[in-house]
Amino acid sequence: MKTLVTGGAGFIGHYLVKKLLEEGAEVRVLDDLSKGELVNLEGVMSNPRFEFVKGNLLDEKVMKNATKNVDIIFHLAAKIGGIVYFHKIPATLLRDNDKMTFSVFEAARENKTKIVYLSSSMVFERAKKFPSSEKYLEECPPPITSYGFSKLSGEYIARAYNQEFGIPFAIVRPFNAYGPGEAPGDYVGYSHVIPDLVKKISESKNEKIEILGNGSQTRCFTYAEDIASGISLVGKNAINEDFNIGTSEETRMDDLAHIIWRIMKKPGELRLDYRESYADDVLRRVPDCSKMKRVFGWKPRVSLEEGLTKTVSWLTKKMKIK
Secondary structure (H helix, E strand, C coil), X not given: CEEEEECCCCHHHXXXXXXXXXCCCEEEEEXXXXXXXXXXXXXXXXXXXXXXXXXXXXXXXXXXXXCCCCCEEEECCCCCCCHXXXXXXXXXXXXXXXXXXXXXXHHHCCCCCEEEEECCHHHHCXXXXXXXXXXXXXXXXXCCCHHHHHHHHHHHHHHHHHHHHCCCEEEEEECCEECCCCXXXXXXXXXXXXXXXXXXXXXXXCCEEEXXXXXXXXXXXXXXXXXXXXXXXXXXXXXXXXXXECCCCCEEHHHHHHHHHHHCCCCCCCEEEEECCCCCCCCECCECCHHHHHHHCCCCCCCHHHHHHHHHHHHHHHCCCC
């Protein structure tokens, strides 16, 4: 199987690349390295079945060459980050994410190459039914944030290109991926909550750290290796279907902070400084992933405790925390 992974040097992307190579696929990565890092791919660079192409997905010539002789395109490239990042560049997120998705589907038209589109749990940001199934998306109100909407519009693009041009697709929605490989950014909220919390706790001069909201918000954190295995399964076996990929085990944000504090072996008792969050902050997000289990026998294998321990270890080394 010959595959192209857009955004393959990114967080989820590099886990998928490693998984595909383990399974014997040929893997070409297209990434402009605007957020992804080559260091994420150090372990696979010498693999004869691996090829890296640095380039912009919006360049028609680059896309035409990158999609040549490819059986499946895994489209992961996107502007993505934490809650503050979403609110800093809403127009840029919507514009660039949709442009990249259109570019990939246009490039696939000539050979009707199958595309696996990486959507997001954020398409369910206004959900009222929990756990939220794939079918529920038909009645769920559309996202408020431009990032969530960009991901939902990508799903519409996939279905529209299938209807008009016969391009086969599969849609995957990972729920709160975490793990080694995603570092905190220049400001709090640039990255997702786990690297942000590790950074806050490591830099704290006392036993008090700030968190947005009242701490009761819940997420279902899924280890990135598990996410990658699910994406690969869908990519190889599903046609014109959509799948939620994640765990249904909810974790409160205040509980998450205390778990990370304990894993980092910080002295004293953690105290939280609750700060007002954004009006559109999602209070609860719980996936129904029974379809993945029913169709593929897939379920997450890495527990939150095990995954957080590995993640904190990686982050402390990355940030050189003693």
